[in-house]
Amino acid sequence: MVSGAMARPTVSVVLTTYNRAQVLGETLRGLLGQTFRDFELLVCDDASEDGTGEVVREFARCDPRVSYLGTGSHLGMPGNLNRGIRAAVGEYIANLHDGDIYAPTLLESWKAILDRYPSAGFVFNAYAHLDARGCVRRVQRMPFDSGLVPGRRLLEDFFFRSWRFWSPVWGTAMVRRQVYDDVGLLDPRYGFLADVDLWMRIAERWDVGYVDEVLIQLPSRRTLPRQVRSAWFKELSSLWAMFWRARVRHFRGRPCRLATEALRHCVYMVESFGFWALAAAARRLYYSLLVR
Template identity: 30%
Template structure:
């Protein structure tokens, strides 16, 4: 494992067919008011020129680092490969189609330290694929436990900051919702996640996004309860009802 710098944030970004949008994502990181970071972009064998685009940005700033996947493995494996190269005491996640507002890292770091938080998340707004239209702020609860998260959709991946000192070795399992599963595993021992209810990220809504397929998403959430968390049918039904209701309220408007 690489030497850990306690103050550095390692930004984990999986990238696949992202040539047209990864530049805007990188620019949002370069614009951060908190400067002690490294951005590890795991390029997952895209059929387009995503890897070449990342290499050009890598030349402009040594904090941007291309991690080349040997074969296409999906988001979880790409994130794990980037995590294996991370040198920061803090881990942030930023998907290749999302962008941060300038104070995202600074505000989240300060909030995490003030609360002694192992996992911190923030509010955000959706934006259209072309970046022109921005939706209303998606608010988040101040805290979430493991059991509360089972029935909640509040944690958006590109808002997450993890204290590596508290959590230790961080890896994602290869499952449909690898991010949701990861947050559950962090909280399962009894940790509490803290939410900063400020608008600090833009979530790009893409028509081909797998998370927009509600029926398929619901099926995989149910499987996560039953197969990964080993919950009974009754408990799974209870949490699924809460999850579905909160998801409906969350997505009822742009």
């Protein structure tokens, strides 16, 4: 690990990266220009082969807040992020991605919410999705103001509401350190989707903070260097398993609701394989049971 010496910071920024040296510098400059400055920046490189290490070391030589955490073998997203979380020393831990564009007030806004609401396990914000030209294609925001959201509401009204499995939270958020002691780290079984499982596990036990401002812009993946991706069916199978386990945990004491959620779960699985008529019939059955 390459780093400079600094006092224990309030915030640890864990930035995961893999083979994105050509865009990493812009991301690092954006983070180092944050209005809130009491943080360490841990760049977790998942065995990149494109000179990522040299890019980070150059920043570390100029700013003692930057540390480079390399690894000799490819760990995948969950393993790479978990080692950064273990190395972090701040009270709050921000999980960030290479390639995304961060507003200068991101860390300040996130920290203010966690400071104000001790029951919030993590905080996230509105996002802007960019097209290949860098123009805003759409903005994803929640239907409530900045502040505290009950974890149960986030699960039932958003994570579990869509017929297609969906997460209102992308991989970028700031988590209270003690939350990891409470719910654990990312589960490697879920690969690139492990962060979604983490947000659901936190929401089962904690409330959630939200900032109703577009603080992160997500570039089109077509404009970023390609990364290793797992097979489509493997990811889909992980998604099914993850959301089903989350439903079982959340509705364990409500057997009738769990039964209807099992039907909802099956509808999406059937739709995934193109059996639309069967899925439509199951959907009608679901709503009839829910009304009762």
